Amino acid sequence: MPTHYEPQDTPFTNPLYGHQRNPTRLLFQHELNRYHPAPDTPGAGVYPYVVTTYRLTEHFTAGGMSRWTPYLSELQPEFFCEVGPELAAERKLEHGGWATVVTARNAVEARVLVTDRMRPLRVQGRSVHQIGMPYHWGPNGYSTGDSANELASMALDPNVHIQEVKALTADIRPGRRPRGRERVALVEEYRRRAGVTERTGTED
Amino acid sequence: MAADGQPSRKGFFTDTSVCIGCKACEVACKEWNQVPEDGLDFLASSFDNSGRLSADTWRHVAFIEQRQPLGHQDPGVGRPEGGAGDAPGPVDLGMPSFDLPGQRTGEDGGSGGGDFRWLMSSDVCKHCTSAACLDVCPTGALFRTEFDTVVVQEDICNGCGYCVPACPYGVIDRREVDGRAWKCTLCYDRLGDGLEPACAKACPTDSIQFGDLDELRERAERRVEDLQEAGVSSARLYGEDPGNGVDGAGAFFLLLDEPEVYGLPPDPVVTTRDLPSMWRHAGAAAVVLLAGAAAAFAGRRS
Ligand code: SF4
Ligand code: SF4
Numbered sequence: 423m424p425t426h427y428e429p430q431d432t433p434f435t436n437p438l439y440g441h442q443r444n445p446t447r448l449l450f451q452h453e454l455n456r457y458h459p460a461p462d463t464p465g466a467g468v469y470p471y472v473v474t475t476y477r478l479t480e481h482f483t484a485g486g487m488s489r490w491t492p493y494l495s496e497l498q499p500e501f502f503c504e505v506g507p508e509l510a511a512e513r514k515l516e517h518g519g520w521a522t523v524v525t526a527r528n529a530v531e532a533r534v535l536v537t538d539r540m541r542p543l544r545v546q547g548r549s550v551h552q553i554g555m556p557y558h559w560g561p562n563g564y565s566t567g568d569s570a571n572e573l574a575s576m577a578l579d580p581n582v583h584i585q586e587v588k589a590l591t592a593d594i595r596p597g598r599r600p601r602g603r604e605r606v607a608l609v610e611e612y613r614r615r616a617g618v619t620e621r622t623g624t625e626d
Numbered sequence: 627m628a629a630d631g632q633p634s635r636k637g638f639f640t641d642t643s644v645c646i647g648c649k650a651c652e653v654a655c656k657e658w659n660q661v662p663e664d665g666l667d668f669l670a671s672s673f674d675n676s677g678r679l680s681a682d683t684w685r686h687v688a689f690i691e692q693r694q695p696l697g698h699q700d701p702g703v704g705r706p707e708g709g710a711g712d713a714p715g716p717v718d719l720g721m722p723s724f725d726l727p728g729q730r731t732g733e734d735g736g737s738g739g740g741d742f743r744w745l746m747s748s749d750v751c752k753h754c755t756s757a758a759c760l761d762v763c764p765t766g767a768l769f770r771t772e773f774d775t776v777v778v779q780e781d782i783c784n785g786c787g788y789c790v791p792a793c794p795y796g797v798i799d800r801r802e803v804d805g806r807a808w809k810c811t812l813c814y815d816r817l818g819d820g821l822e823p824a825c826a827k828a829c830p831t832d833s834i835q836f837g838d839l840d841e842l843r844e845r846a847e848r849r850v851e852d853l854q855e856a857g858v859s860s861a862r863l864y865g866e867d868p869g870n871g872v873d874g875a876g877a878f879f880l881l882l883d884e885p886e887v888y889g890l891p892p893d894p895v896v897t898t899r900d901l902p903s904m905w906r907h908a909g910a911a912a913v914v915l916l917a918g919a920a921a922a923f924a925g926r927r928s
Contacts, residue, residue: 478673479648492663493653499666499675518670533668538693538742565666 429589430577430623431458431525433472433550445626448578455576456526457623458591459616468616469525469591471509472543472552475570476588481558484571489563501567503532504554505594506540512551514596522599522608523553525592526618527575529608530568531599553594557587568599575623635774636817637839637876638826639846640748642888643853643861645833647673647746651685654828658813659684662801672744678889679749681801681808685825688888690745747888748825748834751776751797751810752865753876754896759789759798759807761898767807774839775812775876783807794872794894812876839876846880858882864890871895 427444428436436442442460449457459465480498481488488494503521505513515521517536522529532555542549559567574587593612600608616622655661664682669675672689679686757776760768767782768789778789778798785805789798798809813823821827826836835842843866853861860882868874871894885892 493656496663496666497649497652497675498673500668502668518668533670535670535672537672538691539744 428461429586430575431469431586431590433461433466433470433591434545435461437546441626443626444580446580448580448583449624450576451620451624452576453620454527456613456618456620457575457577458526459618459622460625465616465618468612469593470550471592471594472550473523473525473555473570473573473590473592474552474588475555475557475574478556478558481556483558484560484569485558485563485565489558489560489565492564495563495565498556498558499565501530501532501559501570502535502556503594504535504537504540506542506551507536507538508542509540509551509553509594510534510536513594515594516596519596520598521594521596523555523573523592523594524609524612525573525575525590526609526613526616526622528572529599529605530570530572532568532570553592633773635839635876636812636836637753637775637842637878638750638812638823639835639837639842639878639880640750641833641835641846641849641880642745642747643833643849643858643880643882644831645687645746645748646831647687647689647744648830649676649687650828650830651748651825651834652676652683652687654824655685655810658816658824659811661808662803679751679795679797679799679809681799684750684808684810686749688745688747688749690747690883690887692743692745692883692887693741694743745882745887747879747881748829749888749890750825750877751812752795752872752878753810753812755868755873755876756896756899757872758792758794758897759809761896761901762788762792764788771814771817773812773814773817775814775817777811777814778807778809780806780808792897794897795891810877843878846878849880853880871899 426436426438428434428442430443430447458469478498480494503523505515509515510517515534515536517534519534520531521534522531540552540554542551555570557570560569571587573592574585574590576585578585599605661684662682664676664680667675667677669677671677672691674687674689676683676686753775760770760776764786765782765784767779767784769777769779771777783806785800785807787800787807789807790800798807800806801808813821816823822836826834835845846863846866850861850863862881863878864881864885865875865878873896881888
């Protein structure tokens, strides 16, 4: 029988089924792979927005070839995040400026593209903002930038073992991310506020 | 071929209504013509990071986001039902919509919540019938080819830059590293070998169409009529009219909004149009001045 499970990170409870998440998914408890609190629990609001990742026409996978090619790099030269005007106003994000996106795994920085294409989701009577991020960047190559994959957790589906990089939750704040130890401190501060431990998010 | 044995006038018809913004034209142009990279600048201008035509960008795809109804993306809009001749008719791919039936997802709810359209348009040198860049070039580097296109010869251009402010479209530009003027050649070398320009060859949707200008103009008229009939009332041609300010462009466009929206001048005029009359006025003024001076001397003597 087909059923529906919510993603590992989600702002919503499963409307269809008693189990929130797939009980047969593969989890890895590691200090660099912490999961977010379940919806409707204290701390869930620390990572309030939905993040999804996708491709651009100009780049191929993580950019291993296309980011080394000047003719493609110049067409999409920087890692960016797309947000709707409502979220930009809520978090004081400046169009063309920088934003830092934070999860319990890491914090990455990206240029801000405010666009009507990013529409808030209306689910269970509440509206939740989405952040869209192309995942083609990394630290090496001709066009470089942070990698969106840094934000994702390793929670694998039981059949083909794919991690959930298309649906996760995060917070977003204006400005560039801190460097070095301060970057780690920022991620840890978020984890503390959300009450994240090694058990968080491992329930079904 | 025209009756006199010369090749007929060649041009581009860029039908922006089917452009998908893939930028294959930009890349193909650069690959073929060995145009250098134009800088890694994030412009925060939708998905357009080229910005404008320049010495190092000879095709430029503009992306314009508008809060306007698209009329939805119907496949094959304006194509005859069941296909023309051998061509297949429109196919509904059954792509899902993002709205619940009767409900908009946006926070602003009902009114206009889902109205959005993305205009994409690939701009290029217009290869004007009356080309100001060519009129002002003192070295003869800019010349009109046997295909009635306008080309700069890179080994003759001395970088004086007169052509840059002369172009009413802001197309031709000097390359910083060598000072010379560069622009689209309509792939002069490829035309000589019977090939179509690289951008037209690469364009997957045939948004860029290359051919005899007369035939392209007829084709474009038909396309506008089809679109108008299908309810796309904003469809219009830009630059096709031989009576316009540049006496007709060799590269013209089908647009879905005012030219200004795409960054195109609404009513460009060849900047050298008034030169003869300016010289006539200057000449008349000189004659009057000379006559006045002569009269003053003549008056004193008597
Ligand atoms: S005047 Fe401008 S648009 Fe016209 S042919 Fe010259 S460069 Fe091209
Ligand atoms: S004109 Fe053709 S090649 Fe250029 S962006 Fe549009 S669809 Fe792609």
